[in-house]
Amino acid sequence: MQGLAIQERKESIFTKGEQRNTLTCDTDSISGSVSQRACVYCGARVVLNPITDAIHLVHGPIGCASYTWDIRGSLSSGEELYRNSFSTDLREQDIIFGGEKKLTQAIDDLVTKYHPPLVFVYSTCIVGVIGDDLEAICKAASLKHQIEIIPIESSGFIGNKSAGYRAACEGLLRLIKNQPNPIPPKEKNTLNLLGDFNLAAETWIIKSYLERVGIKLNVTLTGDSSYEQIKKTPIASLNIVQCAGSMIYLAEKLKEEYDIPYLRISFIGIEDTIASLRKIAAALGDEQIIKNIEKLIRKEQEKTWPVIDYYKHKLQGKKAAVYVGGGFKAISLIKQFRELGIEVVIVGTQTGSQAEYQTIGDLVQQGTVIFDDTNPAELENFIIDKGADLLVGGVKDRPLAYKLGTAFIDHNHDRKHALCGFVGAENFAKEVYSTVCSPVWKAIRTGGMTE
Amino acid sequence: MKKDKTGYRNVSENPCNMCMPLGGILALKGIEGSMVLLHGSQGCATYMRRTISEHYNEPIDVASTSLNEKGTVFGGEDNFKKGLDNIRLVYQPEIIGVLTTCLAETIGEDIERMAKEYIKDREIEGFPIISAPTPGYAGTQAEGYFSTLRKIIMGLAKETKKNKKINVIVPHISTADLREIKRILASMDIEAILLPDYSDTLDAPYTKTYERIVSGGTKVQDIASMSGSQATIEMAEAIDDVISPGAFLKQEYGVPLYRIPLPVGLKNTDIFINTLKQITGSVIPLDLSAERGRLLDGMIDSHKHNFQGIAAIFGEPEHVLSAVTLCMENGIFPQVIATGSKTHRLEDLLYESLAESEQDYHIMNDTDFSHIREKCKNSGVNIAIGHSEGKYLTEKEGIPLVRYGFPIHDRIGGQRLLSVGYTGSLSFLDRITNTLLDHKYINYRSTMLQKYYDTRS
Ligand code: SF4
Numbered sequence: 072m073q074g075l076a077i078q079e080r081k082e083s084i085f086t087k088g089e090q091r092n093t094l095t096c097d098t099d100s101i102s103g104s105v106s107q108r109a110c111v112y113c114g115a116r117v118v119l120n121p122i123t124d125a126i127h128l129v130h131g132p133i134g135c136a137s138y139t140w141d142i143r144g145s146l147s148s149g150e151e152l153y154r155n156s157f158s159t160d161l162r163e164q165d166i167i168f169g170g171e172k173k174l175t176q177a178i179d180d181l182v183t184k185y186h187p188p189l190v191f192v193y194s195t196c197i198v199g200v201i202g203d204d205l206e207a208i209c210k211a212a213s214l215k216h217q218i219e220i221i222p223i224e225s226s227g228f229i230g231n232k233s234a235g236y237r238a239a240c241e242g243l244l245r246l247i248k249n250q251p252n253p254i255p256p257k258e259k260n261t262l263n264l265l266g267d268f269n270l271a272a273e274t275w276i277i278k279s280y281l282e283r284v285g286i287k288l289n290v291t292l293t294g295d296s297s298y299e300q301i302k303k304t305p306i307a308s309l310n311i312v313q314c315a316g317s318m319i320y321l322a323e324k325l326k327e328e329y330d331i332p333y334l335r336i337s338f339i340g341i342e343d344t345i346a347s348l349r350k351i352a353a354a355l356g357d358e359q360i361i362k363n364i365e366k367l368i369r370k371e372q373e374k375t376w377p378v379i380d381y382y383k384h385k386l387q388g389k390k391a392a393v394y395v396g397g398g399f400k401a402i403s404l405i406k407q408f409r410e411l412g413i414e415v416v417i418v419g420t421q422t423g424s425q426a427e428y429q430t431i432g433d434l435v436q437q438g439t440v441i442f443d444d445t446n447p448a449e450l451e452n453f454i455i456d457k458g459a460d461l462l463v464g465g466v467k468d469r470p471l472a473y474k475l476g477t478a479f480i481d482h483n484h485d486r487k488h489a490l491c492g493f494v495g496a497e498n499f500a501k502e503v504y505s506t507v508c509s510p511v512w513k514a515i516r517t518g519g520m521t522e
Numbered sequence: 523m524k525k526d527k528t529g530y531r532n533v534s535e536n537p538c539n540m541c542m543p544l545g546g547i548l549a550l551k552g553i554e555g556s557m558v559l560l561h562g563s564q565g566c567a568t569y570m571r572r573t574i575s576e577h578y579n580e581p582i583d584v585a586s587t588s589l590n591e592k593g594t595v596f597g598g599e600d601n602f603k604k605g606l607d608n609i610r611l612v613y614q615p616e617i618i619g620v621l622t623t624c625l626a627e628t629i630g631e632d633i634e635r636m637a638k639e640y641i642k643d644r645e646i647e648g649f650p651i652i653s654a655p656t657p658g659y660a661g662t663q664a665e666g667y668f669s670t671l672r673k674i675i676m677g678l679a680k681e682t683k684k685n686k687k688i689n690v691i692v693p694h695i696s697t698a699d700l701r702e703i704k705r706i707l708a709s710m711d712i713e714a715i716l717l718p719d720y721s722d723t724l725d726a727p728y729t730k731t732y733e734r735i736v737s738g739g740t741k742v743q744d745i746a747s748m749s750g751s752q753a754t755i756e757m758a759e760a761i762d763d764v765i766s767p768g769a770f771l772k773q774e775y776g777v778p779l780y781r782i783p784l785p786v787g788l789k790n791t792d793i794f795i796n797t798l799k800q801i802t803g804s805v806i807p808l809d810l811s812a813e814r815g816r817l818l819d820g821m822i823d824s825h826k827h828n829f830q831g832i833a834a835i836f837g838e839p840e841h842v843l844s845a846v847t848l849c850m851e852n853g854i855f856p857q858v859i860a861t862g863s864k865t866h867r868l869e870d871l872l873y874e875s876l877a878e879s880e881q882d883y884h885i886m887n888d889t890d891f892s893h894i895r896e897k898c899k900n901s902g903v904n905i906a907i908g909h910s911e912g913k914y915l916t917e918k919e920g921i922p923l924v925r926y927g928f929p930i931h932d933r934i935g936g937q938r939l940l941s942v943g944y945t946g947s948l949s950f951l952d953r954i955t956n957t958l959l960d961h962k963y964i965n966y967r968s969t970m971l972q973k974y975y976d977t978r979s
């Protein structure tokens with residue numbers, strides 16, 4: 072197969088039921104392979120960006136900041152400061168003489184102009200090379216302005232997106248641990264949501280479910296969060312973790328330091344949404360909440376299943392390919408597609424872990440191709456080979472799918488409709504239907520001009 | 523007149539430009555059988571691929587040498603070679619362009635030497651590898667685009683027999699614009715080498731089989747023969763000689779250079795057609811005259827509406843210059859003129875046309891959207907013309923945006939908007955006029971009510 076021409080890539084691909092059932096993941100991308108991965112800075116920025124009242128300052132040349140200006144669909148109920156792109160815009164002379172002075176002045180300018188409670192300073196690749204001391208600069212600026220200024224070590228070349236998640240978690244931890252006043256006692260039936268970014272109002276949807284059954288959502292890390300809210304993280308009695316790839320590290324730390332237990336949950340798909348709600352109820356152990364949750368599940372299902380069944384009827388037997396950022400999403404999507412009568416025949420992630428690939432391998436049918444950090448040539452080959460009707464991926468993959476005459480679902484950070492919870496399951500079914508059953512596929516396959 | 527040099531500053535707020543290698547990628551995508559390798563860290567390549575594919579709605583395969591910590595400390599030559607091996611294996615390109623990112627330049631990678639050694643090492647004498655240093659910190663995509671084009675010619679052009687062809691070098695315009703320029707050339711029976719030509723590669727028709735490297739693009743042998751053409755027309759007025767492809771052909775091979783504005787608007791299109799006529803002696807076909815007449819007719823039809831327009835125009839220098847000319851010809855006053863590129867030429871070039879203006883205006887270079895917004899605030903600006911990031915002005919100041927240039931990622935079809943030539947200019951002008959009308963009619967009743975009925979409050 073031509074797409075597998077790069078020998079080294081073989082280690083990162085396997086077909087269920089054939090020989091090996093493991094793969095290599097979490098390694099550096101291969102040079103020249105056209106990896107779809109983003110960088111450490113990207114990972115850190117994705118996680119921290121939804122903090123609405125922070126200044127997010129990119130220390131580096133302009134491009135890194137241009138490409139990330141307001142591209143995420145995280146919504147805010149308050150401040151809009153996070154939607155700006157701030158950069159030290161390093162130039163040739165800064166590369167030669169160092170960017171420390173410029174960074175200090177940039178922080179001064181921004182703090183004077185916007186009076187933020189919090190500044191994140193992200194380092195990019197060249198900052199790692201020219202050796203600016205971010206830590207020292209942020210410390211000095213912090214003292215001067217009497218606000219928190221947190222450096223995020225996100226030089227792009229020190230790893231991939233996962234390293235960026237880690238750097239972001241370290242930043243959050245610093246913020247949480249720095250408590251000027253004694254921490255109030257934990258509150259009952261109050262929890263934090265980790266790893267949701269309020270894309271297309273998803274945090275608000277989850278929050279509404281929780282409130283309806285009598286659970287208080289203390290803070291979401293980081294969807295629609297603010298400096299003040301994040302400071303209150305320790306008062307929760309439970310953490311629920313959705314995007315595990317990015318937040319499990321923080322959840323572990325919060326357990327160690329503040330004795331907050333955590334649960335892994337996912338609000339993607341009906342099955343996982345129900346299971347997650349029950350898990351939360353069981354963990355809280357409150358009879359009333361358990362009852363309320365069952366009631367909510369019953370009510371929501373009554374509304375949702377007829378919608379799903381309508382679409383299932385149209386979609387039954389179709390085949391899907393999934394290539395997404397993290398493992399948790401891939402796992403949930405496999406289950407969610409089953410709810411629609413669709414089998415996943417190709418599945419991969421950019422940053423999945425060994426354990427997640429294990430789960431994926433257990434879930435899928437024989438013959439399914441599983442891969443890590445794939446490239447367009449492989450995607451193309453497998454989509455054709457397996458006859459996938461539909462690809463779930465990021466923006467870059469969409470044109471490829473379309474050129475192959477394949478339907479496409481955008482499961483990325485800039486989508487504009489919610490995909491979580493019961494309402495998200497309905498949206499998802501509708502979107503799948505709108506792309507798989509569009510008349511354009513018929514148009515491209517039939518007819519033609521006569522000679 | 524007011525100038526406003528934003529220039530070097532401590533912090534850039536909401537950038538109006540992107541970085542050099544992105545322009546290099548676009549230039550290379552217009553060469554037949556080409557593939558691009560970005561030497562540096564993985565993230566830059568991914569970001570640029572996303573940005574370009576959002577605009578073009580085409581797969582944009584760009585490989586990266588994915589430098590890691592080790593490569594950064596000890597040099598990236600191994601990655602470099604492996605990257606070239608892998609893309610030759612998977613894509614079988616006829617030509618490879620290697621660009622650098624900030625990281626590769628900062629650690630001092632010499633891609634030219636590495637490319638030479640690679641060719642020797644793999645015994646592929648004659649295989650074209652173009653290396654173009656494009657550190658993002660040194661310029662915007664516009665400079666990256668032209669300097670890469672220059673490197674492509676430097677790498678491929680050979681001493682050739684003089685011939686009757688002409689070279690046409692274009693800035694980053696839409697694929698419809700490329701096709702329109704080709705149509706005009708054909709209608710005048712002029713044989714031209716268009717560089718670059720991504721009209722197919724970045725706007726490929728749907729076909730039953732998918733090509734990893736889409737057919738089309740300027741042919742390598744045509745570029746090699748640009749040195750023998752009778753003239754070069756370079757539609758770029760704001761660029762420095764050192765990155766000008768046409769200036770290189772002139773210095774090195776004595777090809778006469780005509781530097782003209784992008785043919786948008788009546789005056790600029792006239793310049794283009796007259797230059798063609800002057801060089802080749804071709805007759806101007808009747809159809810083209812009719813198109814010109816239709817543009818004039820259309821300009822008259824909408825002149826009163828256009829007179830109400832006060833514009834903010836921003837983007838790459840050539841786009842800005844062309845839009846300013848179109849606006850001026852039609853009574854739309856360009857009050858805020860801005861580019862993220864560092865160029866002093868904008869002022870010089872516009873000085874004459876704006877000299878008589880009684881109103882104040884601002885020309886800004888090396889600027890960002892926070893500065894542009896400052897100048898638009900309470901200034902009467904009622905229309906913005908430029909790429910999609912200008913949606914910021916719509917959101918913050920309620921100024922409607924006519925999308926023009928790159929990137930256009932929040933509307934469909936931005937890659938095939940027609941704006942050049944007489945026909946294109948009219949369609950561009952119509953887009954502007956209709957946006958003014960839309961805006962006027964949406965607010966018309968409420969404005970009147972407020973202004974004349976609710977006067978007591
Ligand atoms: S500015 Fe430099 S480091 Fe940033 S994206 Fe552009 S090339 Fe990469």
Ligand code: SF4
Pocket residue numbers: 110111112113131134135194195196197225226227228563564565566567569624625
């Ligand atoms: S320079 Fe580094 S941080 Fe910036 S986009 Fe490239 S990989 Fe990411």
